[in-house]
Amino acid sequence: MQNSARINAKITSVGHYVPDFVIDNKFFEGILDTSDEWITERTGIKERRWLTADKPTSFMAEKAIKQVLENRGIGPEDIDMIIVGTVTPDMIYPSTACLLQEKIGAKNIWGFDILAACSGFIFALINGVQFIQSGNFKKVLVVGADKMSAILNIQDRNSAILFGDAAGAVLLEPEEDKNEGILDWIMNIDGSGAKNLFQLGGGSLHPASHQTVDDRMHFVYQEGRTVFKDAVKGMADVSYDILEENNLKGKDVAWLVPHQANHRIITATAERMGLSMDKVMVNINKYGNTTAGTIPTCISEYWQAGKVNKGDYLVLSSFGAGYTWGSVLLKWSY
Ligand code: UT7
Numbered sequence: 001m002q003n004s005a006r007i008n009a010k011i012t013s014v015g016h017y018v019p020d021f022v023i024d025n026k027f028f029e030g031i032l033d034t035s036d037e038w039i040t041e042r043t044g045i046k047e048r049r050w051l052t053a054d055k056p057t058s059f060m061a062e063k064a065i066k067q068v069l070e071n072r073g074i075g076p077e078d079i080d081m082i083i084v085g086t087v088t089p090d091m092i093y094p095s096t097a098c099l100l101q102e103k104i105g106a107k108n109i110w111g112f113d114i115l116a117a118c119s120g121f122i123f124a125l126i127n128g129v130q131f132i133q134s135g136n137f138k139k140v141l142v143v144g145a146d147k148m149s150a151i152l153n154i155q156d157r158n159s160a161i162l163f164g165d166a167a168g169a170v171l172l173e174p175e176e177d178k179n180e181g182i183l184d185w186i187m188n189i190d191g192s193g194a195k196n197l198f199q200l201g202g203g204s205l206h207p208a209s210h211q212t213v214d215d216r217m218h219f220v221y222q223e224g225r226t227v228f229k230d231a232v233k234g235m236a237d238v239s240y241d242i243l244e245e246n247n248l249k250g251k252d253v254a255w256l257v258p259h260q261a262n263h264r265i266i267t268a269t270a271e272r273m274g275l276s277m278d279k280v281m282v283n284i285n286k287y288g289n290t291t292a293g294t295i296p297t298c299i300s301e302y303w304q305a306g307k308v309n310k311g312d313y314l315v316l317s318s319f320g321a322g323y324t325w326g327s328v329l330l331k332w333s334y
Contacts, residue, residue, distance in 0.1 A: 007130035009140075009172045010333040011182030015067025016168040016300035017060045017288060019051040024207075025161070032157040039161050044263025048164030048288030050149040054089035060097045060167035065104055066294070068141065068169045076104045081140040082111035083094045084129050085120025085292040087321070088114055088147045092202070100143070111141075116271040117197070118259045118320025120144055120292030120330050121168070122187070129182050140172040144292035151199055153219035162261075163220070164288035168296025175333065184246055186238050186331040193230060196223040231265050231319040235273035238257030239317040242274060242327040250274030253331075254312035255302070259319060260284035260294040269317060291320070308332055 010251035024047040051060060052271040062082065069075060071223040082097045089096045097111035116123035121144030131137040145167035150202055154160050175181040201217030202208050212218060235258065243249065250273045258266045263284055270280045290297060295316050302308050312332040 005065040007133050007135055008178055008181040009129040009177040010175040010261055011170045011259045011287070011330065012173045012334060013072035013171040014169070014296065014300040014303050015030035015061035015071060016166065016297040017067070018166045020062070020291070021050050021052065022047050023050050023164075026294065027207050028157070028161050031154065032160065034106065034157045034161060042262075042282050043162065044266075045161065045288045046285045049166065051147050051165045055144050057086055057088050057147045057167070057275070058090050058096050058103060059145050060147070060165065061096065061100055061169065062103045064143065064145065064300075065100065065141055066170040066316070072171055076106040077105075079106045079139050079141055080137045081109055081128070081131055082106070082143065083124040083125035084113045084115060084143045084145065086113060087115060087117050087120065087199070087291055088146050088150050092264035096145070116292075116320065116324040117322060118261060118291050118294070118326035119318040119322070119326055120146075120320075121295045122185075122316055122318050122326050124174070124292075124325065125170070125324075125328060126187060128184050132172050132174050137176060141169055142172060143169040144294075145165065145294045146293050148289070149216065149221070151220050153221075154217050154226045156219070158203040158219050158224050162289050164290045166287055166290035166297045168293055168300050180207050180331050180333050182330045183326060184242060185326060186242055186245075187326035188234075188324070190239070190323045193227075193321075196230070197221070197321040212272055215221070224281055226263065228265065230323065231261060232268045234323065235259070235265060235319040236318050238267045238325055238327040239269050239315055240272050242315060242329050246328075246329055248313065251277040252313055253279060253298070253315055254333045255308065255314045256280045256296050257295050257316045259316055259317065260298070261319070262285070263291045265319075273315070294318075310334055
């Protein structure tokens with residue numbers, strides 16, 4: 001949807017946090033019928049980070065937010081709103097946004113969580129953009145954070161090896177120049193994909209019980225091969241379409257920032273866009289799939305390394321449970 005509002009939104013700061021505790025592929029060789037070689041070849045993952053059991057998702061999100069505030073030179077009192085994309089909130093309710101408001105000491109603000117799995121960050125981002133464009137909100141924090149280690153079935157080699165924990169955050173602020181900041185987006189949902197990637201237990205359909213625990217219903221379940229095929233098509237299509245709609249070619253793009261689910265999905269998306277891999281942000285090798293954390297973590301790391309520059313076109317793309325998928329086109333502003 002091309003932006004017709006009077007005010008644009010732009011990212012003015014970034015931050016991220018990954019836990020210290022590294023789990024390499026060898027760890028899984030000791031507990032599952034798998035190998036470092038299989039995991040590396042089929043996914044691109046070499047290691048991931050897991051947060052300690054006593055700490056929740058908001059612990060990582062708070063650290064990412066603090067970096068955002070520090071980088072922008074502002075305090076929590078300047079924030080108007082917090083939007084959090086996560087599938088691993090600290091608890092079912094209250095929202096992680098509420099818990100973060102209290103943790104960081106922000107006052108008189110609004111906020112909420114968004115449940116869009118691996119697309120959680122870009123869905124939250126585009127929500128934040130709407131509030132900036134309304135003219136009523138000047139500084140919106142957008143967070144993508146997940147502690148996937150909390151919902152992993154460690155006995156399932158199909159999924160246990162894939163996921164890690166991380167949080168990333170950005171600050172959105174108004175921009176008067178229509179050619180700067182978030183320029184365009186395409187967002188989709190399709191519930192026919194729900195059967196391929198889910199966490200069944202704990203909701204109103206299957207409330208927590210001894211049975212749901214015995215049946216391992218509180219963990220991630222994924223039909224990997226089906227999701228793989230759908231993700232390649234969904235993410236590549238939407239990333240190509242957003243270029244087409246804006247009369248851009250792969251050569252115009254400084255960075256593709258893809259959701260980090262599988263290196264082969266990332267490569268297929270880059271190929272479809274006509275991009276070489278040196279224009280693609282990748283950290284799946286270090287962190288695995290951190291769900292809503294992948295995209296903001298990538299942007300923050302690359303920005304900290306001095307690789308993202310004012311005027312760069314970035315395309316952010318994701319595909320995840322729901323299905324949820326989409327792409328964002330933006331021009332980096334600082
Ligand atoms: O982030 C949200 C969206 N999620 C995604 O986009 C993930 C999409 N899916 C994937 O990334 C891939 O499908 C996986 C990495 C999950 C699996 O890779 P694959 O190449 O699609 O493997 P597969 O599921 O087709 O399985 C091939 C074989 C099977 O054995 P058989 O039936 O051929 O004997 C699996 O049992 O590989 C086996 N396998 C493993 N072998 C060693 C599955 N997991 C493992 C493992 N180690 N960890």
